Amino acid sequence: MFEDNKTIGSYHSDFEKEKGLIEVENLKCSYPPFDQIVLDDLSLVINSGEFVTILGHSGSGKTTLLRSLAGFEIIQEGYIRINGILASTSWTHLPPEKRKIGFIFQDYALFPHLTVRQNISFGIVGNKNYKKKRENYILDLIGLKKQDNRYPHQLSGGQQQRVALGRALAPNPVAILMDEPFSNLDRQLRSSLSREVRDIIKSSGITAILVTHDREEAMVLSDRVGVLVDGKLIQISEPEKLYRFPASLEVSRMISETRLIQGIVQKRHINTEIGKISIEKIQSGNSTFNEGSSIIASLRPEDLTIKKSNSETHGTIVRKEFSGNNLIYCVELKSGDFLHVDNFNRIDSLDEGEHVSLDFSLRNPISVFPK
Amino acid sequence: MKINIDIGQTFLSIFSLFIIFIVSIPLVYLVVRVLGNDGNVLDLIFRRRIYEIIIRTLTLVFSVTILSLIIALTLSWIIERTDIPWKKFFTILSVLPIVFPSYVAGMIFVDFLGPKGRIQGWLEPLGVDQLPEIYGFWGSTILLSLLSYPYLFLIIRSSLNRIDANLEEASNVLGKNGVKTFILVTLPLLRPAISSGCILVALYTLSDFGAVSLLRYETFTWAIMTQYESSFNRVVAASFSLVLVLFAFLILILDGLIVKSKNYYVSGISGTSRKAKLIKLNLSSKIFSVFIIFFIIFFSVFFPFYGLTYWLIRGAIAGEIINFNWLLVWNSMSVSFLAAISCVFCSLMISLLIVKYNNKIGILTEKISYLGFGLPGIAIALGVIFVGLKLISPLYQTIALLILGYIILFLPVTIGAIKSSMLHINPHIEEASRSLGFKMWYTTLKITIPIIISGVLAGGILVFMLTMKELPATMILAPLGFETLSTSIWSYSSEAFFAKSAFPSMLLVLISGPFTAYLAFRGYTISDKPVKENLNVRR
Numbered sequence: 001m002f003e004d005n006k007t008i009g010s011y012h013s014d015f016e017k018e019k020g021l022i023e024v025e026n027l028k029c030s031y032p033p034f035d036q037i038v039l040d041d042l043s044l045v046i047n048s049g050e051f052v053t054i055l056g057h058s059g060s061g062k063t064t065l066l067r068s069l070a071g072f073e074i075i076q077e078g079y080i081r082i083n084g085i086l087a088s089t090s091w092t093h094l095p096p097e098k099r100k101i102g103f104i105f106q107d108y109a110l111f112p113h114l115t116v117r118q119n120i121s122f123g124i125v126g127n128k129n130y131k132k133k134r135e136n137y138i139l140d141l142i143g144l145k146k147q148d149n150r151y152p153h154q155l156s157g158g159q160q161q162r163v164a165l166g167r168a169l170a171p172n173p174v175a176i177l178m179d180e181p182f183s184n185l186d187r188q189l190r191s192s193l194s195r196e197v198r199d200i201i202k203s204s205g206i207t208a209i210l211v212t213h214d215r216e217e218a219m220v221l222s223d224r225v226g227v228l229v230d231g232k233l234i235q236i237s238e239p240e241k242l243y244r245f246p247a248s249l250e251v252s253r254m255i256s257e258t259r260l261i262q263g264i265v266q267k268r269h270i271n272t273e274i275g276k277i278s279i280e281k282i283q284s285g286n287s288t289f290n291e292g293s294s295i296i297a298s299l300r301p302e303d304l305t306i307k308k309s310n311s312e313t314h315g316t317i318v319r320k321e322f323s324g325n326n327l328i329y330c331v332e333l334k335s336g337d338f339l340h341v342d343n344f345n346r347i348d349s350l351d352e353g354e355h356v357s358l359d360f361s362l363r364n365p366i367s368v369f370p371k
Numbered sequence: 372m373k374i375n376i377d378i379g380q381t382f383l384s385i386f387s388l389f390i391i392f393i394v395s396i397p398l399v400y401l402v403v404r405v406l407g408n409d410g411n412v413l414d415l416i417f418r419r420r421i422y423e424i425i426i427r428t429l430t431l432v433f434s435v436t437i438l439s440l441i442i443a444l445t446l447s448w449i450i451e452r453t454d455i456p457w458k459k460f461f462t463i464l465s466v467l468p469i470v471f472p473s474y475v476a477g478m479i480f481v482d483f484l485g486p487k488g489r490i491q492g493w494l495e496p497l498g499v500d501q502l503p504e505i506y507g508f509w510g511s512t513i514l515l516s517l518l519s520y521p522y523l524f525l526i527i528r529s530s531l532n533r534i535d536a537n538l539e540e541a542s543n544v545l546g547k548n549g550v551k552t553f554i555l556v557t558l559p560l561l562r563p564a565i566s567s568g569c570i571l572v573a574l575y576t577l578s579d580f581g582a583v584s585l586l587r588y589e590t591f592t593w594a595i596m597t598q599y600e601s602s603f604n605r606v607v608a609a610s611f612s613l614v615l616v617l618f619a620f621l622i623l624i625l626d627g628l629i630v631k632s633k634n635y636y637v638s639g640i641s642g643t644s645r646k647a648k649l650i651k652l653n654l655s656s657k658i659f660s661v662f663i664i665f666f667i668i669f670f671s672v673f674f675p676f677y678g679l680t681y682w683l684i685r686g687a688i689a690g691e692i693i694n695f696n697w698l699l700v701w702n703s704m705s706v707s708f709l710a711a712i713s714c715v716f717c718s719l720m721i722s723l724l725i726v727k728y729n730n731k732i733g734i735l736t737e738k739i740s741y742l743g744f745g746l747p748g749i750a751i752a753l754g755v756i757f758v759g760l761k762l763i764s765p766l767y768q769t770i771a772l773l774i775l776g777y778i779i780l781f782l783p784v785t786i787g788a789i790k791s792s793m794l795h796i797n798p799h800i801e802e803a804s805r806s807l808g809f810k811m812w813y814t815t816l817k818i819t820i821p822i823i824i825s826g827v828l829a830g831g832i833l834v835f836m837l838t839m840k841e842l843p844a845t846m847i848l849a850p851l852g853f854e855t856l857s858t859s860i861w862s863y864s865s866e867a868f869f870a871k872s873a874f875p876s877m878l879l880v881l882i883s884g885p886f887t888a889y890l891a892f893r894g895y896t897i898s899d900k901p902v903k904e905n906l907n908v909r910r
Binding site: 070071072095096097098099100101102103105107109110111112113122123125167168171 | 535537538540541542543544545546547548555556559560562648
């Protein structure tokens with residue numbers, strides 16, 4: 001069957017140029033008992049050497065996407081092409097062991113009966129000499145040369161993570177897939193180790209796909225971030241573009257801390273409860289709005305300021321939360337909506353029950369979505 | 372208050388010491404008796420013949436273990452990992468051979484498959500005048516494997532279910548296909564389960580008496596019984612028993628070594644991991660898989676049941692059921708009941724000492740009681756007989772001595788069940804009840820007993836069942852003229868009165884079988900630690 005697939009893919013020519021190229025077209029994946037659709041008409045191209053993160057909540061289908069790329073799941077419709085070779089369609093399925101892909105599991109899935117060295121050696125193909133060299137190279141790369149004779153349960157969480165990475169890289173895969181690989185680590189270790197992993201992968205020039213629900217991780221690590229909601233890939237773009245031009249309210253909320261406020265579209269501005277937003281400060285993506293239509297404006301925390309007021313008030317502070325480097329007030333607006341407002345510099349601290357007035361301090365364009 | 376606790380603990384400690392004494396004295400006595408004898412006894416047992424018996428016994432133990440392992444691995448893999456239909460049905464049938472005492476199965480085996488047996492009779496018109504020899508090594512190997520593979524099956528099955536599917540997928544994605552993954556990942560992860568299951572099977576084979584003597588394959592147990600029954604000098608039988616004990620110890624030590632050195636496996640098997648996806652078989656492989664299961668089950672379950680039913684009907688026509696001596700049932704049930712009650716009582720005391728006071732004597736008692744688990748019934752019975760003759764002669768030839776033997780054999784079963792159910796009691800629960808204003812006795816009645824009762828019942832019922840089926844110790848220790856279901860089946864079947872033995876055999880299987888199978892099943896599937904905490908027969 002492998003040979004067949006190879007010939008199917010062969011007119012895609014020039015193997016080297018496409019090393020690591022992953023193409024997904026109209027992928028549909030559902031689970032048997034009720035044919036519940038997990039992935040719906042998903043298309044995606046990942047260029048060789050690219051580091052792409054798929055961001056989604058639990059249940060969004062991100063793990064299924066990764067597992068169908070690896071060949072663990074059978075797809076119902078569409079194509080998956082890896083390296084120009086047709087790997088999954090509704091009628092053929094290249095088994096995982098023939099896809100030349102590295103996979104890092106959320107729980108690492110290190111073989112408990114093998115040492116660090118044996119775990120890394122597991123997937124390497126070649127003679128003894130080559131194996132030994134490759135093992136040593138990988139052990140150096142992940143910085144666990146001294147622990148090579150230990151068993152997985154004798155390692156810390158971070159070390160286990162490195163072994164998982166080393167084991168996946170050792171057979172020289174064309175791409176590496178990571179399923180929430182840092183979620184079992186504590187916060188501090190997570191940010192340092194994830195950068196380290198990114199650097200290792202980048203330096204090996206391997207295509208990488210990471211799925212996570214942690215937006216910070218996604219933004220920091222990736223060349224591109226895709227947002228997956230209910231089995232649909234809503235937007236995929238560079239982190240900064242995604243941040244500045246979210247395609248929908250969902251994307252906006254998923255990739256950054258947002259402050260939502262309702263408004264009505266006027267000729268030259270948008271009217272909101274706490275003031276007007278001039279039309280120059282607005283980017284609405286592809287959608288156009290008629291005068292008089294209701295919208296939701298998605299603001300960043302830094303887009304709002306707060307001050308004590310006795311005359312013209314917008315609302316009342318109902319709660320205040322101290323979160324380390326800033327103070328967040330929960331303000332009940334006159335309409336009954338709630339709005340969180342940050343007080344970054346923490347000067348003139350306000351108290352619960354106080355009347356306040358709010359204002360915009362827009363530096364970058366803000367996004368507006370239909371209500 | 373403090374004094375009260377001390378009195379309780381002291382009493383329990385003394386009781387435990389007494390149990391240690393009872394459990395260990397037969398063994399000690401065997402050793403003293405054999406070593407204290409003059410040299411020519413040692414000469415006697417170390418003559419050429421004993422080497423033959425050693426070799427025979429060890430080859431049988433080895434081959435039965437291997438064959439059982441092959442059967443168990445095949446069945447559990449097909450049932451747990453492929454998408455064949457009727458899985459529940461096959462699982463239950465695969466466990467069912469546990470219900471046949473080896474002497475009952477052996478009897479049917481001989482009667483049907485013997486060279487001039489019933490099947491040969493059916494095949495006579497086709498020109499088959501003799502079936503291949505079933506007596507001896509091959510017959511014993513096959514029969515004992517068919518009877519003992521369920522122990523391995525249950526352990527492997529539950530362990531197979533708890534392997535994290537990610538590990539096998541990790542191997543796939545690293546370029547290893549299904550077969551390589553099974554050898555490189557699945558089998559190593561199953562190794563603790565396989566090794567403890569093999570120990571069960573090895574000990575079962577080592578201590579089996581019924582099957583090997585019906586199939587005339589001379590192993591230690593048979594040699595011991597012949598020596599015991601034929602010669603006046605029982606020291607030879609005792610010496611043989613001691614060698615048997617030595618082998619049982621060796622097997623147990625081997626187990627300890629394997630399991631201890633492979634402790635790290637535990638991390639690969641967790642309760643919460645994802646289950647492996649079922650392998651989709653095409654129609655022909657599905658049919659083939661189901662055929663394999665049917666092939667094994669045909670010999671291990673259908674065949675014995677058919678044989679029993681056949682003889683039952685033949686016997687019924689001949690009036691065997693009307694003439695049946697119902698006293699046998701009463702005898703069997705009453706000694707089994709006494710054995711169960713005694714084991715439960717002793718275990719309650721010992722478990723209390725361990726769990727409540729964390730007392731060293733209690734822990735030691737539990738450890739020593741495990742002797743009964745590993746050691747063959749025949750050896751223990753001989754030890755008890757010697758003690759009965761020399762130290763407590765008033766008890767010789769009484770039911771009490773028989774019960775004593777049963778306690779030594781089956782105490783670990785109830786200790787295991789009761790201790791683990793007591794460990795489930797969070798001490799805070801009792802304290803909560805006390806703080807809500809209830810007295811100690813009320814708390815015990817309303818909280819403690821309901822929590823441990825299922826463990827107590829399970830342990831007690833299992834001892835009852837095991838005692839019903841027990842043969843060699845019952846034969847040696849029962850007072851003259853005291854017959855039970857098992858001894859009467861044995862005496863009929865060894866004289867080839869199959870029709871006479873069919874009714875008591877069926878009774879035995881119907882009374883003890885289903886419960887044994889159920890408890891074995893439950894013990895293995897629910898317990899997180901399949902080896903140490905299960906309620907099963909030998910460990």
